[in-house]
Amino acid sequence: MKNWKKIIILSVIFVVFLAAFIFLKGNLSKTDNGIESPSPTDVASSDEIKLIDITQEDISKIVLKREDGEIVLTKEERYVETLETNDDGTTKKVTEKKKVWVNPSFDVDNDLVEDVVSAAATVMTKRLIDENPGDLTIYGLDKTLITTFVSTNGKEVSIEIGNLTPTQDSYYVRILDMPAVYTIDSYKGKTLRYGKFDLMNKNLYGTDALSAEDITSLSFKRSGEEVFSAEKRTSSADWVITGPIPEREANISEFSKFLNWVSSFRVKEFVEENPSDLKHYGLDSPKYVFEYTLDGEMYRVMLGNKNDSEYYGMMEGNNTVFSVDAINLNFVDLPLKDLVSLFAYIPLIYDVEKLVIEIDGRTDVLLINESQEEGTTPEFHFNGQKIENDEQEKRFRKYYQGAISIMGDKIDLDSVPSGEAAIRLTYTMKKAEPDKIVKVELIPTNDGYGYFIVRNDNYTGLVIGERKLHDESDTGIRKAYENLVDALAKTE
Template sequence: MRSNIRNLIIVAVCIAVLGGALLTLKLTGNDQAASSSVSSTASIELVSKKSEDVVSMNVVNQKGSYTLVPVKTPAASSKASSGSSSAASGGTEPTYTVKELGGCPINTSSTESVVKNGFSLVASKNLGTVSNLEEYGLKNPQATVKVQFRDGSSYDYKIGRASATDSASYYMCGLDSDHVYIVSVDQGLLESPTYFVSTNILAVNNTAASSASGASENNFTKITLSGSNYPKPITFSVYQTGLKISSPANYTADSSKLDSLKTDLATLTADSVEAVNPDADALKKYGFDSPTAVAKYTVNGADYTLTAGAKDGADYYVMLGGVNVVYKVASTSIQSWALGNLFDLRDKQLVGANIESVKSITVDAGSGENVLNVTRTKDEKQSTEDKAYYNYKVTGNGGKALDYDTNFRNFFVKLVNINILENAEEKPSGQPVLTVKFQYYDGAAADTFEFYKSGDRRYTAVVNGQVFGIVTQDDMDSVTAGISALESGKSVS
């Protein structure tokens, strides 16, 4: 009973002394009533303040120094976010930023956590006055924290090594005190300023447009890819209702690759932050003097630039235009725009015509032209005000009637199934071994497909005078056999 009374007296005296000391909110060495005996309790509140009372929190640790200050939370914005992971909630809780990192996207969840846990430390154990601060890692502390409050008072302390009994807790004492407590601290107190930079590089959302399902769809109107990985820059421009490759030549884009490209340009998260406000030497170190790839694009009416610098293992250094931060990003996250190539981004289907738009097909396989003429008559019964339906007939050489519904359709499938196997840039000399010409209804421009022998069982396809790529002997054989069967009235499989 005497022991319990003694402990209660010690705690009461400590609280009284701390109450006087913390009236100025400084942990000092003047608490003479605190003995060297150890006391413990489930929770010892060392200071009583609120978040909004904090004017600044300065931290100096083994990784650097920083100052957290409150800022007015901006009103919710419809613009794309390029960093901050915490938005205004409309409440009274302040948002904090890092004073030294002006202009950088800050993870306000991390700053808020450090401030809340840093100015209102709660001790799990009171070790009392100790004779040797070095024993607790407090002579050369891991961190020194100085908190300034609106009323002019301060709360200053230092963090030593991890507790001998709990590696998640640390020894702590006032800045000019040898009275030691065991406290839990936020990891951010021991980190460098870059710890607070948001790793959310980009999150573009089109709030002005919604699909039928209610989900927003980003409106890309131009994408240009350049850099050392693209000796010839690639540009995607608006064509009809979507994007088409317009430079270095006109190509239809691979739809799945284009979708991946747009997804990766709209959302990007880093694995880590490597540097903040890098100078010219640092930019060169990270490969931004000769970047691997640069993506410049316009989406939802706003312009963006993403740059991939040097490679580091399986990752790349990446920067977002207007944000002076070097991030490290997994290569898989930037594969679509930084590590692709023109051929990879192209649609490999050579003939993209719709059979219902075809007016005629002329096939010259070297033994003379085969002309297939398609006539159509409007189906008055099926047609509506919004859509016209047609009945089709096809004739071959000499006006001979041919089967449209099966044989002609199957032959057309053989043409549209010709796929580019690999890239080609030069047109072979000589004459084409196969030429296919398309004419269309509704005023669409005609297309001419020429195929030149360019290797063993390989042919170079040239579309309207532009080299498109390499196709196989099997494709050529399928077309020549098909036109022969069609013209002779035989079945076309």
């Protein structure tokens, strides 16, 4: 009985406490006028406001007030040229009319301005920090960094953007002429803080409709010394090195690295306008200089000091120092030897009707009758003997390969060859393009290293080592001769 009394008393006490809790909770959630106050989640969401009440499509003008001046961006219709890829992999230039962002004093990166517009149209505040701050310096809002957006119907919204918060994940911001300070997402804050250097087009050509095919001349200097000058032949689109070595075909696999870079390089960052001290950037005496003709326009790009993973650079006619990624310039120290074709002469066998090889005191005559036309049968003669079977034909071709495989292994532009040729190869071509007869001579060097390579009485600037002519592979000229003679002897 006593236990039941205790249970009843405890139950009454519990009910009293529960009723008191419910009563107090209800009164605490009301203001003086009896209206319920929001829950904690509602309080948090009240910090979120749409900062700029203009849609992305309606923004037609942006004014950036920065410490170094004011920038006005407007959206206008312009003709824009781009490259379009065809089904076969080739490209063609396409021009279309588009609305793009422009500024009268510099070329604008339209995509980056669109990022600013997108950020403006979608940015929401994260937190209300201070409704009426007394000291704006603690938020970085005393520096008059103001971004103004203007709609097509004339509506303007201006925001002041301050510093990053201590946690680095937000920027302080407020609407112009309104005291309350909020925070916004750091990415959008950074975008809305963009200045001139951020929005300048990092494509200095001002168009994407360019490729290496549009380059017609290119020269390159390293530390003040000419590495090469080159031109593209209009008839064949082949590149030839015209200096300082006597004219030679370019080694396109390496040379194309220069073509690809100058036609497509992009600025990484703009550094300084109208620099007073070029020496600071190494641009008073540039380390690398590219001079080239691209789409009919002459350009000169200079690269100076290397700073970590970047080079400082300038383009002639554009007095702004910029940086470019060094990783894309890993070809600039290539020697001339790697940029030219080192072959003495390398015609296709289809284009040759006769080859005379004078070597080791003998003269070999190779008569060639071969065509690329379908259904034709090749016919070869060696020193008057007709090539009869597959093995002989194989060895004949290897000997021909040995002749056209003669190539320099170094460049010597200081020497002047003299004396008699130790080896001579005389090609008679089917057509004169431009020469009907092409004569390659190897004249011994004075130091015993090997031979100067002379073509049609003109020194090529190439030198071949003696050891190269004793190559024991089946396309080494001496070894190939031995193999051909052996194959012919087996049928006698």
